[in-house]
Amino acid sequence: MAKIFCVANQKGGVGKTTTTVNLAAGLAKVGQRVLMVDLDPQGNATMGSGVDKRKLQHTVYDVLLESASVAEARVKSERLQEANCSYDILGSNRDLAGAEVELVEVERREKRLKQALAEVGGEYDFILIDCPPALSLLTLNGLCAAHGVIVPMQCEYFALEGLSDLVNTIKQVHANLNKDLEIIGLLRVMFDPRITLQQNVSDQLKAHFGDKVFNTVIPRNVRLAEAPSYGLPGVAFDPSARGSQAFVEFAKEMVDRIETMK
Ligand code: ATP
Ligand code: MG
Numbered sequence: 001m002a003k004i005f006c007v008a009n010q011k012g013g014v015g016k017t018t019t020t021v022n023l024a025a026g027l028a029k030v031g032q033r034v035l036m037v038d039l040d041p042q043g044n045a046t047m048g049s050g051v052d053k054r055k056l057q058h059t060v061y062d063v064l065l066e067s068a069s070v071a072e073a074r075v076k077s078e079r080l081q082e083a084n085c086s087y088d089i090l091g092s093n094r095d096l097a098g099a100e101v102e103l104v105e106v107e108r109r110e111k112r113l114k115q116a117l118a119e120v121g122g123e124y125d126f127i128l129i130d131c132p133p134a135l136s137l138l139t140l141n142g143l144c145a146a147h148g149v150i151v152p153m154q155c156e157y158f159a160l161e162g163l164s165d166l167v168n169t170i171k172q173v174h175a176n177l178n179k180d181l182e183i184i185g186l187l188r189v190m191f192d193p194r195i196t197l198q199q200n201v202s203d204q205l206k207a208h209f210g211d212k213v214f215n216t217v218i219p220r221n222v223r224l225a226e227a228p229s230y231g232l233p234g235v236a237f238d239p240s241a242r243g244s245q246a247f248v249e250f251a252k253e254m255v256d257r258i259e260t261m262k
Pocket of ligand 1: 011012013014015016017018019040042044131132133189190191218219220221222224225226243
């Protein structure tokens with residue numbers, strides 16, 4: 001059965017989508033079967049995987065409202081297949097913004113994604129969920145479906161402040177809705193070792209969270225930022241870039257992590 005991970009941080013622009021698509025591509029590259037779920041109405045992870053969000057027949061919206069199954073709604077990306085790091089994609093677009101309102105009325109509204117993913121869990125090693133920058137009902141669906149949360153963060157002063165809200169939400173979900181849920185780890189992203197403040201925050205993180213901080217560090221790397229405009233994760237777009245190599249390392253670290261989870 002697949003291990004399911006949410007990539008979450010309610011702060012915007014911290015590298016959630018970059019982490020999701022590059023980890024998915026890195027895992028595919030080392031032979032893992034991966035489904036990537038785009039749970040953000042912005043649809044960045046969908047586009048960044050080479051799938052046109054405007055042309056999708058079904059999206060995660062239909063899955064949440066039970067008008068399509070995951071098997072009906074998932075797609076593959078030709079670009080990823082050409083680059084030899086293919087993963088399946090459950091895409092999203094602006095329609096998903098409506099789900100937030102429509103779901104309020106329905107039963108088991110926070111467990112919809114969990115139920116839908118259970119039907120395909122046997123087909124994958126990893127399911128990765130890209131969350132929107134909010135602690136919303138959509139993110140709650142992600143947290144209820146997951147075994148673990150990966151928290152990408154920049155090593156900046158305010159990063160630590162936002163973290164306590166996220167940690168509290170995860171504790172509440174763990175206590176009330178999903179006792180499997182844990183923070184798997186904090187991933188330091190867009191890291192620049194020349195900046196002293198980043199080194200200091202990184203040291204604080206390690207002192208505070210210990211082995212919950214992943215060993216792999218993702219450097220600030222322009223190739224990772226350029227890749228989405230080509231409809232590819234950096235790992236597929238320029239495998240030799242430092243950022244891409246770091247994400248392949250991170251994929252291997254995740255494979256090791258799930259061994260210890262079993
Ligand atoms: P949102 O909250 O809007 O969903 P996000 O948390 O998903 O944002 P991303 O879209 O992944 O964040 O990243 C924000 C910006 O930073 C993007 O322009 C992305 O290309 C860039 N970026 C992310 N990681 C890196 C990196 N390691 N090096 C350089 N640029 C990066
Ligand atoms: Mg995003």
